[in-house]
Amino acid sequence: MPTGDVVVHDVLADEAASYTLRSDVLAGGVSIARSLTLWLAFEGSAVTVERLPGGAAFPRAGVSTRLFTLAHGQVGRYRANFRFRFTDCACDPSWYYEDWVVHVSNGNAAGDRLLRGEPDCVVDNRVHLYGGPARRGNR
Template structure:
């Protein structure tokens, strides 16, 4: 069983300022998994805190095969009991990715954390300059996970691909990877 939790925070271009950032602070943290989790090869707990809903969290549980991860722009590949997690190109306007990126390989029982943020267009038409933004926190567990595993435990692998969405200098610590022994990889 693979358990994925994606926590997204979404806001509009009008809410880029500091007061608005304070309003959404803290919503980008992992939450308890629902108990009991349904059975399936892959179980996804998708959580959204949207500015349009006053940042009240809405969540849904999805189950299925490895193809369900594609909805999260993730690809899961297996080699024995290990699973490799890759980020696929998505529909983000920025940062634009045209190739898949390997995030981490998890041995059975391990958890990986992936952080990213994106700017999206409301429509696919270049004539509409309206944007919305999302901050993602994704945890992937190779094996079943206790309800408090993501908020209460440290992952074995961490990848932080957050960028400065409004222009300017990129955040420090991008592409940080930490192995189980704590060393950077």
Template sequence: MITIQRVRVRWSAAARGAQQADLRRGLSCPVPLPASLPMCDVAVHEVLYDEATGYVRHDEVLSGGVERARDVGLWLTLEGSAVIVERLPGRAAFPRDRGTARLFPLASGQVGRYRANFRFTFTQCACNPSWFYEDWAVHVTNGPVEPERFIQREPDHDADNRVHLYGGTIRPAGGSRHR
């Protein structure tokens, strides 16, 4: 069984200021998994904190085969007992899409974390400044996992692809870290 938890924080261009940033600070962290995840090849715990709802947490559980990972922007490849986790191209306006990228391999029992942030637009027209932003923390485990696992221990692999979304100085490259 593969378990994925994607925690997203979403806000509008109007909420870019410091006061709004304080409201959402710390929300893109793992949360306890639901006590009864479905028994299937892949279970996805989707968590959203949206400015439009006052950052009230919304949870959804999805289940299915490895193709279910596409719903959260991932591609999973099984290689024996290992799982290769890749990031799929997305629809973000920034950072520019770089195609599919390998994030990390997961041996049985291991956990990987992928962090990213994005700027999206509501339309395909560059003349419409209807931007919104998302900050993601995605945890993936290869094998059974207890509800607090993503919270209590550091991941075995960490891919940090966050960028500076508002312009200005670029964050130091976090790159990928494998332990």
């Protein structure tokens, strides 16, 4: 397990990769979070995690969204799913889908809490990708 001020566990199931799970544990704070379209704001020993607007076709996010604030040693879980276009050209209406699970630890979480433990904060922003009601019930 890497050590650092902020450690991120990124789990991605991408249709373009036949939904093969990819799992990365990364340390590096702001630069790592930015690559995942997350923003970190440090306030004393706490860190606030926000989701930045991204390139998803659905759901479209035009502004950043505050996910959670973690005290030192706490873990947060962010779940979301998205529909992306392969190209912005109207001549190619092809889509692909991603399902995200991102765990963020403020400092080193005790034991293996980042990978297997129950998080202190949970945000589940998964939606029905064709526009209907939001998905419910799964954590």
